[in-house]
Amino acid sequence: MTDQNFDNDLVINNNINNMEANAQSTQVTDEQVINWIKSRRSIGNLTIPAPKPNQLEAAIECAMTAPDHKKLQPWRFIITEGPRRHAFGRALLAAAEAKALREGAELDERTAEKTLKMPLRAPMIITVVTRMQYHEKVPAFEQLLSTGAAVQNLILALKAQGFDTVWRTGPLANEPAVKSYFNVGSEDYVTAFVYVGSSHCQMPSRGNIDTANFIAHDSE
Numbered sequence: 001m002t003d004q005n006f007d008n009d010l011v012i013n014n015n016i017n018n019m020e021a022n023a024q025s026t027q028v029t030d031e032q033v034i035n036w037i038k039s040r041r042s043i044g045n046l047t048i049p050a051p052k053p054n055q056l057e058a059a060i061e062c063a064m065t066a067p068d069h070k071k072l073q074p075w076r077f078i079i080t081e082g083p084r085r086h087a088f089g090r091a092l093l094a095a096a097e098a099k100a101l102r103e104g105a106e107l108d109e110r111t112a113e114k115t116l117k118m119p120l121r122a123p124m125i126i127t128v129v130t131r132m133q134y135h136e137k138v139p140a141f142e143q144l145l146s147t148g149a150a151v152q153n154l155i156l157a158l159k160a161q162g163f164d165t166v167w168r169t170g171p172l173a174n175e176p177a178v179k180s181y182f183n184v185g186s187e188d189y190v191t192a193f194v195y196v197g198s199s200h201c202q203m204p205s206r207g208n209i210d211t212a213n214f215i216a217h218d219s220e
């Protein structure tokens with residue numbers, strides 16, 4: 001991002017502390033944007049408010065700008081809210097029971113209760129599915145990665161509008177009972193459950209991010 005970009009058009013909504021649609025906008029610096037990206041933290045327990053339809057739409061539009069080889073648009077977004085979270089919980093429980101049975105184990109009552117209540121940890125869950133398409137130039141892993149990029153855009157766009165999130169998938173996400181609940185084909189993947197809501201929780205900052213062991217320069 002150059003200073004010129006910044007001067008010209010970099011405006012983001014500054015309503016992080018004001019979840020009511022306060023249309024105040026502020027010009028921000030490149031450094032502020034970088035620090036804002038680095039400040040993202042996952043929050044496990046979320047409450048209302050959840051995004052309004054226009055906020056959700058904006059976030060999904062951002063998700064759909066993810067890099068996408070051959071424009072396959074392999075992603076689908078399924079919104080679960082309100083009482084449907086109980087139905088989703090029942091699907092997770094059915095999945096956990098089937099998995100346990102398959103593995104010759106038994107689900108104890110505490111785990112069953114916890115599983116049933118999982119979707120109640122946020123007022124909204126966005127299930128992101130990768131709908132695999134055959135394309136000779138776009139292997140499955142690229143379609144999954146593209147969906148992952150869409151999820152990250154979604155999360156950042158929700159954060160920009162004042163919402164907290166956590167990306168969960170867990171061992172039940174692609175169990176048959178869950179896929180069947182969301183009408184996900186056998187070749188397709190539940191790529192994310194993005195739990196969305198609000199929180200007053202202040203997560204500790206990440207501190208310094210040490211990149212040294214993660215970067216190599218291609219040189220002779």
Ligand SMILES: Cc1cc2nc3c(=O)[nH]c(=O)nc-3n(C[C@H](O)[C@H](O)[C@H](O)COP(=O)(O)O)c2cc1C
Nearest residue numbers: 040041042043148166167168169170171191192203
């Ligand atoms: C594909 C994927 C699946 C994940 N599944 C879970 C999960 O099931 N449960 C969980 O607690 N965290 C899960 N995480 C990790 C959290 O989203 C989060 O990144 C992690 O708790 C670290 O917190 P931070 O985002 O604040 O750094 C998953 C992350 C990814 C990318």
